[in-house]
Amino acid sequence: MPAPSPLPIYLYKILPSAPPSPLPARLPLSDLDRNDGYIHLSTSEQVPSTADKFFGDVSELWLLKIKYEVLAAGTDADGEVNMDKRVEVKWEEVGRGCFAHLYGADLGKGNVESAVKVEKRGSWAESLSLEW
Template identity: 75%
Template sequence: MPAPSPLPSYLYKILDTAPPSPLPARLPLSDLDRNDGFLHLSTSTQVPGTADSYFSDFTELWLLKIEYKVLADGTDADGEVKKGAEIKWEEVGRGCFAHFYGGDLGKGNVGEVVKVEKVGTWGKSLDLEW
């Protein structure tokens, strides 16, 4: 499945606990990301469904908002372009998701941290038009 067209302006990493503030140079990987060998990311339209599917028991989530171009350029957590760091669009279930290989997230590539509280379902609580 190909990348969406047009490409998104932002990608999001969903966290079930608050990240350190201020963001460190390198955030720890989730068990899922470590086991799969890449960072799982979502577009703004995918976040509500991903949250409902994988985080339904949580009442608050934190979203790391990352400029697409920053990761597409291979910018690592420290803000430096890392050789081999790249986004791959891969089919998962019924959608095509962005996966970031060869790099990490941290203060050098995350633009914003947003706390979101659940009201009803995540689909109803998340309206990301940023």
């Protein structure tokens, strides 16, 4: 399945707990990301259903807000584009849609725009209002 058209302005990384503040140069990978070999990301439209499916039993989440163009340019967590390292955002089909996966880079203060705490009120779909 191809990337969405138009491409999103932002991608989001869902975290079950608060990231360090201030954000470090490199955030630790989740067990899922480490095991899969890439960082799982969601568009604003995908975040509510992903949150309901994987984090339905928690009352708050943290979202890392990341400009798509920053990742697509190959920007690593340190804010540098390393030409020797193959950083890539791939849009890959997963059972319920096409999701962005970040290969060859980490997330951190150099490529994450902000971290936002969201409290659950009803479902995550009712609690989230994100920028596309």
